[in-house]
Amino acid sequence: MRKQRTIQDKIKVSGVGLHTGRRVEIELAPAKENTGVVFYREDKDVEIELSPESVVDTQLATTIGKNGVLIKTVEHLLSTLFGLHIDNVFISLKGEEIPIMDGSSAPWVYLIRTAGIVEQNAYKKTIIVKKPIKIKEEGKFAALIPSKEFEISYSINFNNTFIGKQRMDVVVDEHTFIKEISKARTFGFLKDIEFLQSHNLALGGSLDNAVVVDEYGIINEDPLRYEDEFVRHKILDAIGDLSILGMDIKGKYIAYKSGHNLNNRLLRKLTSDRTAYEIVSNPSREKSVGDFVWEPQGSI
Ligand SMILES: [Zn+2]
Structure with missing residues:
Protein backbone atom coordinates (compact mmCIF):
# COMPACT_ATOMS: atom_id res chain seq x y z
CA MET A 1 0.00 0.00 0.00
CA ARG A 2 1.32 3.42 -0.89
CA LYS A 3 0.72 7.11 -0.23
CA GLN A 4 -1.34 9.24 -2.62
CA ARG A 5 0.41 11.54 -5.08
CA THR A 6 -0.31 14.62 -7.14
CA ILE A 7 1.65 16.75 -9.59
CA GLN A 8 3.93 19.53 -8.36
CA ASP A 9 3.23 22.19 -11.00
CA LYS A 10 0.42 22.89 -13.42
CA ILE A 11 0.65 21.42 -16.91
CA LYS A 12 -0.83 23.32 -19.84
CA VAL A 13 -0.92 21.81 -23.29
CA SER A 14 -2.89 22.11 -26.47
CA GLY A 15 -3.55 19.46 -29.07
CA VAL A 16 -6.05 17.92 -31.47
CA GLY A 17 -8.82 15.48 -30.59
CA LEU A 18 -8.59 12.19 -32.50
CA HIS A 19 -12.30 11.95 -33.28
CA THR A 20 -13.47 15.58 -33.32
CA GLY A 21 -10.34 16.85 -35.10
CA ARG A 22 -10.67 20.01 -32.97
CA ARG A 23 -7.83 21.75 -31.19
CA VAL A 24 -8.29 21.94 -27.44
CA GLU A 25 -6.38 23.47 -24.56
CA ILE A 26 -6.11 21.40 -21.42
CA GLU A 27 -4.72 22.12 -17.98
CA LEU A 28 -3.73 19.64 -15.27
CA ALA A 29 -3.51 21.15 -11.79
CA PRO A 30 -2.37 19.70 -8.44
CA ALA A 31 -5.20 18.62 -6.15
CA LYS A 32 -5.40 17.81 -2.46
CA GLU A 33 -5.61 14.35 -0.92
CA ASN A 34 -8.69 12.24 -1.70
CA THR A 35 -9.79 14.51 -4.56
CA GLY A 36 -9.25 11.77 -7.15
CA VAL A 37 -9.11 12.54 -10.86
CA VAL A 38 -11.70 15.22 -11.59
CA PHE A 39 -12.51 16.59 -15.04
CA TYR A 40 -13.95 20.06 -15.59
CA ARG A 41 -15.51 21.30 -18.84
CA GLU A 42 -14.64 24.96 -18.42
CA ASP A 43 -16.81 26.09 -21.36
CA LYS A 44 -19.90 24.39 -19.87
CA ASP A 45 -19.08 24.80 -16.16
CA VAL A 46 -19.62 21.08 -15.57
CA GLU A 47 -17.45 18.91 -13.33
CA ILE A 48 -17.28 15.17 -13.96
CA GLU A 49 -16.03 12.81 -11.27
CA LEU A 50 -14.90 9.39 -12.36
CA SER A 51 -16.89 6.25 -11.67
CA PRO A 52 -17.87 3.29 -13.84
CA GLU A 53 -21.27 5.00 -14.26
CA SER A 54 -19.67 8.21 -15.57
CA VAL A 55 -18.77 6.32 -18.76
CA VAL A 56 -21.51 7.13 -21.25
CA ASP A 57 -20.09 5.90 -24.56
CA THR A 58 -17.48 3.31 -25.53
CA GLN A 59 -17.59 3.40 -29.31
CA LEU A 60 -13.95 3.63 -30.50
CA ALA A 61 -12.92 5.53 -27.35
CA THR A 62 -14.01 5.95 -23.74
CA THR A 63 -16.32 8.95 -23.24
CA ILE A 64 -17.38 10.23 -19.84
CA GLY A 65 -20.27 12.59 -19.32
CA LYS A 66 -22.72 14.28 -17.01
CA ASN A 67 -26.05 15.90 -17.92
CA GLY A 68 -25.27 15.56 -21.62
CA VAL A 69 -21.85 17.26 -21.34
CA LEU A 70 -19.16 14.94 -22.68
CA ILE A 71 -15.41 14.44 -22.54
CA LYS A 72 -14.18 11.98 -25.16
CA THR A 73 -11.07 9.82 -25.42
CA VAL A 74 -10.05 9.99 -21.77
CA GLU A 75 -8.34 6.58 -21.72
CA HIS A 76 -4.73 7.45 -22.62
CA LEU A 77 -4.49 10.29 -20.11
CA LEU A 78 -6.18 8.16 -17.44
CA SER A 79 -3.82 5.29 -18.17
CA THR A 80 -0.85 7.60 -17.71
CA LEU A 81 -2.16 8.97 -14.41
CA PHE A 82 -2.69 5.43 -13.11
CA GLY A 83 0.68 4.24 -14.42
CA LEU A 84 2.53 7.11 -12.75
CA HIS A 85 0.42 6.92 -9.57
CA ILE A 86 -1.01 10.42 -9.94
CA ASP A 87 -4.11 10.04 -7.78
CA ASN A 88 -5.28 13.60 -7.28
CA VAL A 89 -5.49 15.99 -10.22
CA PHE A 90 -7.88 18.55 -11.55
CA ILE A 91 -8.17 18.46 -15.34
CA SER A 92 -9.88 21.37 -17.07
CA LEU A 93 -10.52 21.84 -20.76
CA LYS A 94 -12.56 24.05 -23.06
CA GLY A 95 -13.69 21.38 -25.48
CA GLU A 96 -15.11 17.89 -25.65
CA GLU A 97 -12.09 15.71 -26.35
CA ILE A 98 -8.71 15.10 -24.69
CA PRO A 99 -5.87 15.80 -27.18
CA ILE A 100 -4.58 12.62 -28.79
CA MET A 101 -0.94 13.85 -28.70
CA ASP A 102 1.14 11.15 -30.49
CA GLY A 103 -1.48 8.43 -29.90
CA SER A 104 0.35 6.98 -26.89
CA SER A 105 0.96 7.92 -23.25
CA ALA A 106 4.58 8.95 -23.82
CA PRO A 107 3.95 12.74 -24.14
CA TRP A 108 1.83 12.69 -20.95
CA VAL A 109 4.56 10.76 -19.11
CA TYR A 110 7.08 13.38 -20.20
CA LEU A 111 4.85 16.33 -19.19
CA ILE A 112 4.01 14.86 -15.78
CA ARG A 113 7.60 13.94 -14.93
CA THR A 114 8.72 17.41 -16.02
CA ALA A 115 6.06 19.04 -13.80
CA GLY A 116 7.19 16.88 -10.89
CA ILE A 117 5.37 14.43 -8.64
CA VAL A 118 4.55 15.07 -4.96
CA GLU A 119 3.75 12.44 -2.37
CA GLN A 120 0.86 13.28 -0.03
CA ASN A 121 -0.02 11.98 3.45
CA ALA A 122 -3.13 9.89 2.89
CA TYR A 123 -2.95 6.29 1.72
CA LYS A 124 -4.31 5.26 -1.65
CA LYS A 125 -7.26 2.89 -1.44
CA THR A 126 -6.86 -0.54 -2.98
CA ILE A 127 -9.65 -2.69 -4.38
CA ILE A 128 -8.92 -6.36 -3.87
CA VAL A 129 -10.62 -8.74 -6.28
CA LYS A 130 -11.95 -11.65 -4.21
CA LYS A 131 -13.65 -13.82 -6.78
CA PRO A 132 -13.54 -14.12 -10.58
CA ILE A 133 -15.79 -11.77 -12.52
CA LYS A 134 -16.10 -12.06 -16.27
CA ILE A 135 -17.92 -10.62 -19.24
CA LYS A 136 -18.19 -12.66 -22.44
CA GLU A 137 -19.54 -11.60 -25.80
CA GLU A 138 -19.25 -12.93 -29.35
CA GLY A 139 -15.86 -14.58 -29.04
CA LYS A 140 -14.41 -11.84 -26.80
CA PHE A 141 -14.00 -11.75 -23.08
CA ALA A 142 -12.63 -9.74 -20.18
CA ALA A 143 -12.16 -11.01 -16.63
CA LEU A 144 -10.78 -9.99 -13.26
CA ILE A 145 -9.56 -12.73 -10.94
CA PRO A 146 -7.81 -12.62 -7.55
CA SER A 147 -4.06 -11.99 -7.57
CA LYS A 148 -1.49 -10.55 -5.17
CA GLU A 149 -0.51 -7.93 -7.74
CA PHE A 150 -2.08 -5.92 -10.52
CA GLU A 151 -1.38 -8.16 -13.48
CA ILE A 152 -2.59 -8.10 -17.05
CA SER A 153 -2.73 -10.92 -19.56
CA TYR A 154 -4.01 -9.63 -22.88
CA SER A 155 -4.51 -11.46 -26.17
CA ILE A 156 -5.58 -10.04 -29.50
CA ASN A 157 -6.41 -11.92 -32.67
CA PHE A 158 -7.01 -9.75 -35.71
CA ASN A 159 -8.12 -10.96 -39.08
CA ASN A 160 -5.07 -9.22 -40.54
CA THR A 161 -1.94 -11.08 -41.56
CA PHE A 162 0.40 -8.36 -40.29
CA ILE A 163 -0.99 -8.10 -36.75
CA GLY A 164 -2.54 -11.56 -36.35
CA LYS A 165 -2.26 -12.97 -32.82
CA GLN A 166 -0.35 -11.19 -30.07
CA ARG A 167 -0.27 -11.84 -26.34
CA MET A 168 1.41 -10.03 -23.50
CA ASP A 169 1.60 -10.72 -19.77
CA VAL A 170 2.75 -7.92 -17.48
CA VAL A 171 2.72 -6.98 -13.81
CA VAL A 172 1.77 -3.30 -13.96
CA ASP A 173 3.86 -0.91 -11.88
CA GLU A 174 5.37 2.51 -12.55
CA HIS A 175 8.48 1.03 -14.11
CA THR A 176 6.76 -1.48 -16.42
CA PHE A 177 4.15 1.10 -17.38
CA ILE A 178 6.76 3.63 -18.52
CA LYS A 179 9.07 1.15 -20.18
CA GLU A 180 6.77 -1.52 -21.64
CA ILE A 181 3.41 0.17 -22.20
CA SER A 182 3.47 3.97 -22.35
CA LYS A 183 4.97 4.35 -25.83
CA ALA A 184 2.50 2.07 -27.62
CA ARG A 185 0.38 4.07 -30.07
CA THR A 186 -3.24 3.93 -31.16
CA PHE A 187 -3.70 1.91 -34.32
CA GLY A 188 -6.27 1.57 -37.05
CA PHE A 189 -6.83 -0.15 -40.38
CA LEU A 190 -6.51 1.70 -43.65
CA LYS A 191 -9.73 0.09 -44.91
CA ASP A 192 -11.68 1.49 -41.93
CA ILE A 193 -10.42 5.06 -42.01
CA GLU A 194 -12.48 6.28 -44.97
CA PHE A 195 -15.60 4.79 -43.40
CA LEU A 196 -14.88 6.38 -40.01
CA GLN A 197 -14.18 9.79 -41.50
CA SER A 198 -17.37 9.66 -43.59
CA HIS A 199 -19.17 9.18 -40.25
CA ASN A 200 -17.38 12.16 -38.68
CA LEU A 201 -15.04 9.97 -36.62
CA ALA A 202 -11.24 9.89 -36.55
CA LEU A 203 -11.26 13.40 -38.08
CA GLY A 204 -8.04 14.28 -36.22
CA GLY A 205 -6.38 10.97 -37.09
CA SER A 206 -3.08 11.11 -38.95
CA LEU A 207 0.16 9.21 -39.28
CA ASP A 208 1.50 11.46 -36.49
CA ASN A 209 -0.93 10.04 -33.94
CA ALA A 210 -1.82 6.53 -35.10
CA VAL A 211 -0.22 3.46 -36.58
CA VAL A 212 -2.11 2.70 -39.78
CA MET A 247 -8.26 2.82 -6.68
CA ASP A 248 -5.17 0.69 -6.92
CA ILE A 249 -6.09 -2.80 -8.01
CA LYS A 250 -5.03 -6.11 -6.56
CA GLY A 251 -6.21 -8.56 -9.16
CA LYS A 252 -5.40 -10.05 -12.53
CA TYR A 253 -7.16 -8.72 -15.60
CA ILE A 254 -7.39 -11.24 -18.42
CA ALA A 255 -8.65 -10.21 -21.83
CA TYR A 256 -9.20 -11.76 -25.22
CA LYS A 257 -10.13 -9.25 -27.93
CA SER A 258 -11.64 -6.96 -25.29
CA GLY A 259 -12.30 -3.26 -25.69
CA HIS A 260 -13.70 -0.19 -23.93
CA ASN A 261 -17.25 -1.58 -23.81
CA LEU A 262 -16.39 -4.92 -22.21
CA ASN A 263 -13.95 -3.23 -19.84
CA ASN A 264 -16.61 -0.85 -18.55
CA ARG A 265 -19.20 -3.63 -18.18
CA LEU A 266 -16.61 -5.63 -16.24
CA LEU A 267 -16.16 -2.75 -13.77
CA ARG A 268 -19.90 -2.38 -13.32
CA LYS A 269 -20.28 -6.12 -12.72
CA LEU A 270 -17.44 -6.10 -10.18
CA THR A 271 -18.71 -3.11 -8.21
CA SER A 272 -22.31 -4.36 -8.19
CA ASP A 273 -21.34 -7.62 -6.42
CA ARG A 274 -20.33 -6.90 -2.82
CA THR A 275 -18.90 -10.40 -2.43
CA ALA A 276 -16.53 -9.93 -5.38
CA TYR A 277 -14.24 -7.31 -3.87
CA GLU A 278 -12.96 -5.66 -0.73
CA ILE A 279 -11.67 -2.12 -0.41
CA VAL A 280 -8.82 -1.37 1.98
CA SER A 281 -7.66 2.08 2.93
CA ASN A 282 -4.93 1.50 5.50
CA PRO A 283 -1.86 -0.75 5.50
CA SER A 284 -2.71 -2.89 8.55
CA ARG A 285 -6.08 -3.83 7.09
CA GLU A 286 -4.44 -4.63 3.77
CA LYS A 287 -2.25 -7.28 5.41
CA SER A 288 -5.16 -9.12 6.95
CA VAL A 289 -7.18 -9.44 3.75
CA GLY A 290 -4.61 -9.04 1.03
CA ASP A 291 -2.16 -11.86 1.52
CA PHE A 292 -4.14 -14.84 0.43
CA VAL A 293 -3.37 -17.18 -2.39
CA TRP A 294 -6.15 -17.93 -4.77
CA GLU A 295 -6.12 -21.38 -6.33
CA PRO A 296 -7.95 -21.45 -9.63
CA GLN A 297 -10.48 -24.26 -9.95
CA GLY A 298 -11.60 -25.15 -13.44
CA SER A 299 -11.39 -22.68 -16.27
CA ILE A 300 -12.44 -19.07 -16.13
ZN1 LIG B 1 -6.15 3.78 -27.24
Missing part, protein backbone atom coordinates in the same frame (compact mmCIF):
# COMPACT_ATOMS: atom_id res chain seq x y z
CA VAL A 213 -2.10 -0.89 -40.98
CA ASP A 214 -3.02 -2.57 -44.25
CA GLU A 215 -2.68 -6.25 -45.19
CA TYR A 216 1.07 -5.99 -45.78
CA GLY A 217 2.33 -3.87 -42.94
CA ILE A 218 2.25 -0.35 -41.60
CA ILE A 219 1.77 2.75 -43.77
CA ASN A 220 3.77 5.01 -41.40
CA GLU A 221 7.35 5.74 -42.34
CA ASP A 222 8.48 5.48 -38.70
CA PRO A 223 8.97 1.91 -37.51
CA LEU A 224 6.93 0.30 -34.75
CA ARG A 225 8.06 1.27 -31.24
CA TYR A 226 7.70 -2.31 -30.01
CA GLU A 227 7.47 -5.39 -32.18
CA ASP A 228 4.08 -6.14 -30.57
CA GLU A 229 3.00 -2.50 -30.21
CA PHE A 230 -0.64 -3.41 -30.95
CA VAL A 231 -1.28 -5.63 -27.94
CA ARG A 232 0.66 -3.18 -25.77
CA HIS A 233 -1.63 -0.36 -26.83
CA LYS A 234 -4.65 -2.51 -25.94
CA ILE A 235 -3.10 -2.92 -22.48
CA LEU A 236 -2.57 0.86 -22.26
CA ASP A 237 -6.27 1.35 -23.08
CA ALA A 238 -7.35 -1.29 -20.55
CA ILE A 239 -5.31 0.32 -17.76
CA GLY A 240 -7.06 3.62 -18.50
CA ASP A 241 -10.48 1.95 -18.47
CA LEU A 242 -9.82 0.04 -15.22
CA SER A 243 -8.38 3.16 -13.54
CA ILE A 244 -11.92 4.58 -13.56
CA LEU A 245 -12.42 2.62 -10.31
CA GLY A 246 -10.26 5.35 -8.70
Whole structure:
Protein backbone atom coordinates (compact mmCIF):
# COMPACT_ATOMS: atom_id res chain seq x y z
CA MET A 1 0.00 0.00 0.00
CA ARG A 2 1.32 3.42 -0.89
CA LYS A 3 0.72 7.11 -0.23
CA GLN A 4 -1.34 9.24 -2.62
CA ARG A 5 0.41 11.54 -5.08
CA THR A 6 -0.31 14.62 -7.14
CA ILE A 7 1.65 16.75 -9.59
CA GLN A 8 3.93 19.53 -8.36
CA ASP A 9 3.23 22.19 -11.00
CA LYS A 10 0.42 22.89 -13.42
CA ILE A 11 0.65 21.42 -16.91
CA LYS A 12 -0.83 23.32 -19.84
CA VAL A 13 -0.92 21.81 -23.29
CA SER A 14 -2.89 22.11 -26.47
CA GLY A 15 -3.55 19.46 -29.07
CA VAL A 16 -6.05 17.92 -31.47
CA GLY A 17 -8.82 15.48 -30.59
CA LEU A 18 -8.59 12.19 -32.50
CA HIS A 19 -12.30 11.95 -33.28
CA THR A 20 -13.47 15.58 -33.32
CA GLY A 21 -10.34 16.85 -35.10
CA ARG A 22 -10.67 20.01 -32.97
CA ARG A 23 -7.83 21.75 -31.19
CA VAL A 24 -8.29 21.94 -27.44
CA GLU A 25 -6.38 23.47 -24.56
CA ILE A 26 -6.11 21.40 -21.42
CA GLU A 27 -4.72 22.12 -17.98
CA LEU A 28 -3.73 19.64 -15.27
CA ALA A 29 -3.51 21.15 -11.79
CA PRO A 30 -2.37 19.70 -8.44
CA ALA A 31 -5.20 18.62 -6.15
CA LYS A 32 -5.40 17.81 -2.46
CA GLU A 33 -5.61 14.35 -0.92
CA ASN A 34 -8.69 12.24 -1.70
CA THR A 35 -9.79 14.51 -4.56
CA GLY A 36 -9.25 11.77 -7.15
CA VAL A 37 -9.11 12.54 -10.86
CA VAL A 38 -11.70 15.22 -11.59
CA PHE A 39 -12.51 16.59 -15.04
CA TYR A 40 -13.95 20.06 -15.59
CA ARG A 41 -15.51 21.30 -18.84
CA GLU A 42 -14.64 24.96 -18.42
CA ASP A 43 -16.81 26.09 -21.36
CA LYS A 44 -19.90 24.39 -19.87
CA ASP A 45 -19.08 24.80 -16.16
CA VAL A 46 -19.62 21.08 -15.57
CA GLU A 47 -17.45 18.91 -13.33
CA ILE A 48 -17.28 15.17 -13.96
CA GLU A 49 -16.03 12.81 -11.27
CA LEU A 50 -14.90 9.39 -12.36
CA SER A 51 -16.89 6.25 -11.67
CA PRO A 52 -17.87 3.29 -13.84
CA GLU A 53 -21.27 5.00 -14.26
CA SER A 54 -19.67 8.21 -15.57
CA VAL A 55 -18.77 6.32 -18.76
CA VAL A 56 -21.51 7.13 -21.25
CA ASP A 57 -20.09 5.90 -24.56
CA THR A 58 -17.48 3.31 -25.53
CA GLN A 59 -17.59 3.40 -29.31
CA LEU A 60 -13.95 3.63 -30.50
CA ALA A 61 -12.92 5.53 -27.35
CA THR A 62 -14.01 5.95 -23.74
CA THR A 63 -16.32 8.95 -23.24
CA ILE A 64 -17.38 10.23 -19.84
CA GLY A 65 -20.27 12.59 -19.32
CA LYS A 66 -22.72 14.28 -17.01
CA ASN A 67 -26.05 15.90 -17.92
CA GLY A 68 -25.27 15.56 -21.62
CA VAL A 69 -21.85 17.26 -21.34
CA LEU A 70 -19.16 14.94 -22.68
CA ILE A 71 -15.41 14.44 -22.54
CA LYS A 72 -14.18 11.98 -25.16
CA THR A 73 -11.07 9.82 -25.42
CA VAL A 74 -10.05 9.99 -21.77
CA GLU A 75 -8.34 6.58 -21.72
CA HIS A 76 -4.73 7.45 -22.62
CA LEU A 77 -4.49 10.29 -20.11
CA LEU A 78 -6.18 8.16 -17.44
CA SER A 79 -3.82 5.29 -18.17
CA THR A 80 -0.85 7.60 -17.71
CA LEU A 81 -2.16 8.97 -14.41
CA PHE A 82 -2.69 5.43 -13.11
CA GLY A 83 0.68 4.24 -14.42
CA LEU A 84 2.53 7.11 -12.75
CA HIS A 85 0.42 6.92 -9.57
CA ILE A 86 -1.01 10.42 -9.94
CA ASP A 87 -4.11 10.04 -7.78
CA ASN A 88 -5.28 13.60 -7.28
CA VAL A 89 -5.49 15.99 -10.22
CA PHE A 90 -7.88 18.55 -11.55
CA ILE A 91 -8.17 18.46 -15.34
CA SER A 92 -9.88 21.37 -17.07
CA LEU A 93 -10.52 21.84 -20.76
CA LYS A 94 -12.56 24.05 -23.06
CA GLY A 95 -13.69 21.38 -25.48
CA GLU A 96 -15.11 17.89 -25.65
CA GLU A 97 -12.09 15.71 -26.35
CA ILE A 98 -8.71 15.10 -24.69
CA PRO A 99 -5.87 15.80 -27.18
CA ILE A 100 -4.58 12.62 -28.79
CA MET A 101 -0.94 13.85 -28.70
CA ASP A 102 1.14 11.15 -30.49
CA GLY A 103 -1.48 8.43 -29.90
CA SER A 104 0.35 6.98 -26.89
CA SER A 105 0.96 7.92 -23.25
CA ALA A 106 4.58 8.95 -23.82
CA PRO A 107 3.95 12.74 -24.14
CA TRP A 108 1.83 12.69 -20.95
CA VAL A 109 4.56 10.76 -19.11
CA TYR A 110 7.08 13.38 -20.20
CA LEU A 111 4.85 16.33 -19.19
CA ILE A 112 4.01 14.86 -15.78
CA ARG A 113 7.60 13.94 -14.93
CA THR A 114 8.72 17.41 -16.02
CA ALA A 115 6.06 19.04 -13.80
CA GLY A 116 7.19 16.88 -10.89
CA ILE A 117 5.37 14.43 -8.64
CA VAL A 118 4.55 15.07 -4.96
CA GLU A 119 3.75 12.44 -2.37
CA GLN A 120 0.86 13.28 -0.03
CA ASN A 121 -0.02 11.98 3.45
CA ALA A 122 -3.13 9.89 2.89
CA TYR A 123 -2.95 6.29 1.72
CA LYS A 124 -4.31 5.26 -1.65
CA LYS A 125 -7.26 2.89 -1.44
CA THR A 126 -6.86 -0.54 -2.98
CA ILE A 127 -9.65 -2.69 -4.38
CA ILE A 128 -8.92 -6.36 -3.87
CA VAL A 129 -10.62 -8.74 -6.28
CA LYS A 130 -11.95 -11.65 -4.21
CA LYS A 131 -13.65 -13.82 -6.78
CA PRO A 132 -13.54 -14.12 -10.58
CA ILE A 133 -15.79 -11.77 -12.52
CA LYS A 134 -16.10 -12.06 -16.27
CA ILE A 135 -17.92 -10.62 -19.24
CA LYS A 136 -18.19 -12.66 -22.44
CA GLU A 137 -19.54 -11.60 -25.80
CA GLU A 138 -19.25 -12.93 -29.35
CA GLY A 139 -15.86 -14.58 -29.04
CA LYS A 140 -14.41 -11.84 -26.80
CA PHE A 141 -14.00 -11.75 -23.08
CA ALA A 142 -12.63 -9.74 -20.18
CA ALA A 143 -12.16 -11.01 -16.63
CA LEU A 144 -10.78 -9.99 -13.26
CA ILE A 145 -9.56 -12.73 -10.94
CA PRO A 146 -7.81 -12.62 -7.55
CA SER A 147 -4.06 -11.99 -7.57
CA LYS A 148 -1.49 -10.55 -5.17
CA GLU A 149 -0.51 -7.93 -7.74
CA PHE A 150 -2.08 -5.92 -10.52
CA GLU A 151 -1.38 -8.16 -13.48
CA ILE A 152 -2.59 -8.10 -17.05
CA SER A 153 -2.73 -10.92 -19.56
CA TYR A 154 -4.01 -9.63 -22.88
CA SER A 155 -4.51 -11.46 -26.17
CA ILE A 156 -5.58 -10.04 -29.50
CA ASN A 157 -6.41 -11.92 -32.67
CA PHE A 158 -7.01 -9.75 -35.71
CA ASN A 159 -8.12 -10.96 -39.08
CA ASN A 160 -5.07 -9.22 -40.54
CA THR A 161 -1.94 -11.08 -41.56
CA PHE A 162 0.40 -8.36 -40.29
CA ILE A 163 -0.99 -8.10 -36.75
CA GLY A 164 -2.54 -11.56 -36.35
CA LYS A 165 -2.26 -12.97 -32.82
CA GLN A 166 -0.35 -11.19 -30.07
CA ARG A 167 -0.27 -11.84 -26.34
CA MET A 168 1.41 -10.03 -23.50
CA ASP A 169 1.60 -10.72 -19.77
CA VAL A 170 2.75 -7.92 -17.48
CA VAL A 171 2.72 -6.98 -13.81
CA VAL A 172 1.77 -3.30 -13.96
CA ASP A 173 3.86 -0.91 -11.88
CA GLU A 174 5.37 2.51 -12.55
CA HIS A 175 8.48 1.03 -14.11
CA THR A 176 6.76 -1.48 -16.42
CA PHE A 177 4.15 1.10 -17.38
CA ILE A 178 6.76 3.63 -18.52
CA LYS A 179 9.07 1.15 -20.18
CA GLU A 180 6.77 -1.52 -21.64
CA ILE A 181 3.41 0.17 -22.20
CA SER A 182 3.47 3.97 -22.35
CA LYS A 183 4.97 4.35 -25.83
CA ALA A 184 2.50 2.07 -27.62
CA ARG A 185 0.38 4.07 -30.07
CA THR A 186 -3.24 3.93 -31.16
CA PHE A 187 -3.70 1.91 -34.32
CA GLY A 188 -6.27 1.57 -37.05
CA PHE A 189 -6.83 -0.15 -40.38
CA LEU A 190 -6.51 1.70 -43.65
CA LYS A 191 -9.73 0.09 -44.91
CA ASP A 192 -11.68 1.49 -41.93
CA ILE A 193 -10.42 5.06 -42.01
CA GLU A 194 -12.48 6.28 -44.97
CA PHE A 195 -15.60 4.79 -43.40
CA LEU A 196 -14.88 6.38 -40.01
CA GLN A 197 -14.18 9.79 -41.50
CA SER A 198 -17.37 9.66 -43.59
CA HIS A 199 -19.17 9.18 -40.25
CA ASN A 200 -17.38 12.16 -38.68
CA LEU A 201 -15.04 9.97 -36.62
CA ALA A 202 -11.24 9.89 -36.55
CA LEU A 203 -11.26 13.40 -38.08
CA GLY A 204 -8.04 14.28 -36.22
CA GLY A 205 -6.38 10.97 -37.09
CA SER A 206 -3.08 11.11 -38.95
CA LEU A 207 0.16 9.21 -39.28
CA ASP A 208 1.50 11.46 -36.49
CA ASN A 209 -0.93 10.04 -33.94
CA ALA A 210 -1.82 6.53 -35.10
CA VAL A 211 -0.22 3.46 -36.58
CA VAL A 212 -2.11 2.70 -39.78
CA VAL A 213 -2.10 -0.89 -40.98
CA ASP A 214 -3.02 -2.57 -44.25
CA GLU A 215 -2.68 -6.25 -45.19
CA TYR A 216 1.07 -5.99 -45.78
CA GLY A 217 2.33 -3.87 -42.94
CA ILE A 218 2.25 -0.35 -41.60
CA ILE A 219 1.77 2.75 -43.77
CA ASN A 220 3.77 5.01 -41.40
CA GLU A 221 7.35 5.74 -42.34
CA ASP A 222 8.48 5.48 -38.70
CA PRO A 223 8.97 1.91 -37.51
CA LEU A 224 6.93 0.30 -34.75
CA ARG A 225 8.06 1.27 -31.24
CA TYR A 226 7.70 -2.31 -30.01
CA GLU A 227 7.47 -5.39 -32.18
CA ASP A 228 4.08 -6.14 -30.57
CA GLU A 229 3.00 -2.50 -30.21
CA PHE A 230 -0.64 -3.41 -30.95
CA VAL A 231 -1.28 -5.63 -27.94
CA ARG A 232 0.66 -3.18 -25.77
CA HIS A 233 -1.63 -0.36 -26.83
CA LYS A 234 -4.65 -2.51 -25.94
CA ILE A 235 -3.10 -2.92 -22.48
CA LEU A 236 -2.57 0.86 -22.26
CA ASP A 237 -6.27 1.35 -23.08
CA ALA A 238 -7.35 -1.29 -20.55
CA ILE A 239 -5.31 0.32 -17.76
CA GLY A 240 -7.06 3.62 -18.50
CA ASP A 241 -10.48 1.95 -18.47
CA LEU A 242 -9.82 0.04 -15.22
CA SER A 243 -8.38 3.16 -13.54
CA ILE A 244 -11.92 4.58 -13.56
CA LEU A 245 -12.42 2.62 -10.31
CA GLY A 246 -10.26 5.35 -8.70
CA MET A 247 -8.26 2.82 -6.68
CA ASP A 248 -5.17 0.69 -6.92
CA ILE A 249 -6.09 -2.80 -8.01
CA LYS A 250 -5.03 -6.11 -6.56
CA GLY A 251 -6.21 -8.56 -9.16
CA LYS A 252 -5.40 -10.05 -12.53
CA TYR A 253 -7.16 -8.72 -15.60
CA ILE A 254 -7.39 -11.24 -18.42
CA ALA A 255 -8.65 -10.21 -21.83
CA TYR A 256 -9.20 -11.76 -25.22
CA LYS A 257 -10.13 -9.25 -27.93
CA SER A 258 -11.64 -6.96 -25.29
CA GLY A 259 -12.30 -3.26 -25.69
CA HIS A 260 -13.70 -0.19 -23.93
CA ASN A 261 -17.25 -1.58 -23.81
CA LEU A 262 -16.39 -4.92 -22.21
CA ASN A 263 -13.95 -3.23 -19.84
CA ASN A 264 -16.61 -0.85 -18.55
CA ARG A 265 -19.20 -3.63 -18.18
CA LEU A 266 -16.61 -5.63 -16.24
CA LEU A 267 -16.16 -2.75 -13.77
CA ARG A 268 -19.90 -2.38 -13.32
CA LYS A 269 -20.28 -6.12 -12.72
CA LEU A 270 -17.44 -6.10 -10.18
CA THR A 271 -18.71 -3.11 -8.21
CA SER A 272 -22.31 -4.36 -8.19
CA ASP A 273 -21.34 -7.62 -6.42
CA ARG A 274 -20.33 -6.90 -2.82
CA THR A 275 -18.90 -10.40 -2.43
CA ALA A 276 -16.53 -9.93 -5.38
CA TYR A 277 -14.24 -7.31 -3.87
CA GLU A 278 -12.96 -5.66 -0.73
CA ILE A 279 -11.67 -2.12 -0.41
CA VAL A 280 -8.82 -1.37 1.98
CA SER A 281 -7.66 2.08 2.93
CA ASN A 282 -4.93 1.50 5.50
CA PRO A 283 -1.86 -0.75 5.50
CA SER A 284 -2.71 -2.89 8.55
CA ARG A 285 -6.08 -3.83 7.09
CA GLU A 286 -4.44 -4.63 3.77
CA LYS A 287 -2.25 -7.28 5.41
CA SER A 288 -5.16 -9.12 6.95
CA VAL A 289 -7.18 -9.44 3.75
CA GLY A 290 -4.61 -9.04 1.03
CA ASP A 291 -2.16 -11.86 1.52
CA PHE A 292 -4.14 -14.84 0.43
CA VAL A 293 -3.37 -17.18 -2.39
CA TRP A 294 -6.15 -17.93 -4.77
CA GLU A 295 -6.12 -21.38 -6.33
CA PRO A 296 -7.95 -21.45 -9.63
CA GLN A 297 -10.48 -24.26 -9.95
CA GLY A 298 -11.60 -25.15 -13.44
CA SER A 299 -11.39 -22.68 -16.27
CA ILE A 300 -12.44 -19.07 -16.13
ZN1 LIG B 1 -6.15 3.78 -27.24
